[in-house]
Amino acid sequence: MIARDIIKKDNFSHADIENLLSVDSDDDVQLISDYAGSVLLNHCGNAVHLRGLVEASNVCRCDCNYCGIRKSNIKNDRYTLTNEEILECALLIRDLGYGSMVIQSGERGDKKYLDMIIKTVEDIKKLTKSEALPDGLGITLSIGEQSHETYKRLFEAGAHRYLLRIETSNPELFAKIHPAGQSFQSRIECLDSLRDIGYQVGTGVMIAMPDQTISDLANDILFYRDRDIDMIGMGPFIAHPDTPTGKRESDPDCKISWSKSDKVRLTLLMIACTRIVLKDVNIASTTALQTLDPLGREKGLKCGANVIMPQTTPPSKRRNYFLYPDKSNADENALEFRKKLEDRLTEIGRILHKDSWGDSLHAVNKLKNDNKGN
Numbered sequence: 001m002i003a004r005d006i007i008k009k010d011n012f013s014h015a016d017i018e019n020l021l022s023v024d025s026d027d028d029v030q031l032i033s034d035y036a037g038s039v040l041l042n043h044c045g046n047a048v049h050l051r052g053l054v055e056a057s058n059v060c061r062c063d064c065n066y067c068g069i070r071k072s073n074i075k076n077d078r079y080t081l082t083n084e085e086i087l088e089c090a091l092l093i094r095d096l097g098y099g100s101m102v103i104q105s106g107e108r109g110d111k112k113y114l115d116m117i118i119k120t121v122e123d124i125k126k127l128t129k130s131e132a133l134p135d136g137l138g139i140t141l142s143i144g145e146q147s148h149e150t151y152k153r154l155f156e157a158g159a160h161r162y163l164l165r166i167e168t169s170n171p172e173l174f175a176k177i178h179p180a181g182q183s184f185q186s187r188i189e190c191l192d193s194l195r196d197i198g199y200q201v202g203t204g205v206m207i208a209m210p211d212q213t214i215s216d217l218a219n220d221i222l223f224y225r226d227r228d229i230d231m232i233g234m235g236p237f238i239a240h241p242d243t244p245t246g247k248r249e250s251d252p253d254c255k256i257s258w259s260k261s262d263k264v265r266l267t268l269l270m271i272a273c274t275r276i277v278l279k280d281v282n283i284a285s286t287t288a289l290q291t292l293d294p295l296g297r298e299k300g301l302k303c304g305a306n307v308i309m310p311q312t313t314p315p316s317k318r319r320n321y322f323l324y325p326d327k328s329n330a331d332e333n334a335l336e337f338r339k340k341l342e343d344r345l346t347e348i349g350r351i352l353h354k355d356s357w358g359d360s361l362h363a364v365n366k367l368k369n370d371n372k373g374n
C-alpha cells in the first residue's frame, strides 16, 4: 500500500507505520507532513503551547552512554541553581506570557536537592498567580527516575505533568545505550507510578541512534499508543564525542548508523506519524531537531508538533547543560526570542497560546470521559 492510502486508515499496524517511516522522496515526506498538519488542526487546532525551560542542575547520578552530562564525563563543570534563581526564571516565564514551565535536570536522589525542588514547586505555584493565571504557572518536571513517594510529594507540591523519556521501546537497544544498573523495566514502572499519581505523562525516544532500525521507531509509536501517553518529546540522536554511543556512531563495526539528513527526515516523519496515529496528544518540536536544522523548530511544528520549549534559564546561570554538542538554545536570548516568536508562528499559520497551561487534549478528554463514567 502506498503512503497516500495508509495515512487515511483508522487503525495502524506496525507494518503501516514502518512503511510511512520508510519513505524517502521529498514528495512523500511532504504528503505525510501535510496530512499530519491537518490531523493536528482537526483535533487540537492551530495553537502552539509554550513551556519556558529551566535547566536546574547538570549533576547526574546516571551514566547513560549517549549523554554529555553523564556522571563519568569529568569535563563538565557541575552546577545547581538555587531556589531563588529558579523563582526568578519562573517570574520571567510568567511575564513572557508562556503560562507553563519545565524544570529539567540530571537525575539526582540526594535529599537536599529533592527537598529544594519540592519547595521551589510550592513557591512557584504561590508566587506566579495572576489575573491571567489564577492557579499560577503550569509546572512540568523532568528530573528522571524517582521513587513513587518522591513523585507523589512533587505532585502534591503542585507539579502536574512529568516527562520521562523511555529513549527506545526496544529493551535490547535500551540495554546497549545504558549501563548495567539502569533497567528498561524500572523506567516502565516509573511511567506507571506517574500515571497512578495523576500526572499527565510524557515520554519520548531518541531517533536515528546507532543500531536503531525503522522497525524500532514504528514500535516506539505503538508504545506511546498502547501506554496511553499524553505528551511526546523526541528528537534526533546527536553524537557527543565524549560518550560511548557518540563514538559508536563512527565505529566501522556499527552496521546501522544514520546521516544528518536521515536524522532530520526521520524525526519529522516520527512527529508526523505520531500525530497521525495518536491524534490529540501534545508533541514538542525539540531543541535537538533545531540543532541539526536551523529551521527545525518550524519544520517540526508544520508536521504536527504543537509545543515548543524556549530556553529561559538566565544566561549567567546557564552553564554546561551540554547533553550533546552545539545545542542550539545555548545562546538563545529569552526576550529576543519572545519578540520574534509571534511573527514566526504567524508566518506558518499558527498562534501563540498565551497565559495558558496548554494541557494535552488527550489528558483533558480522558478526564472528561472518566467523570462521565462516575
Ligand code: 5AD
Pocket: 066, 067, 068, 165, 167, 205, 206, 235, 236, 237, 238, 239, 240, 288, 323, 324
Ligand atoms: N542526542 C540527543 N538527545 C540526547 N539526550 C541526551 N543525550 C542526547 C544526545 N546525545 C536526550 C535524552 C534525554 C534528554 C534529556 O536529552 O533523550 O532523555
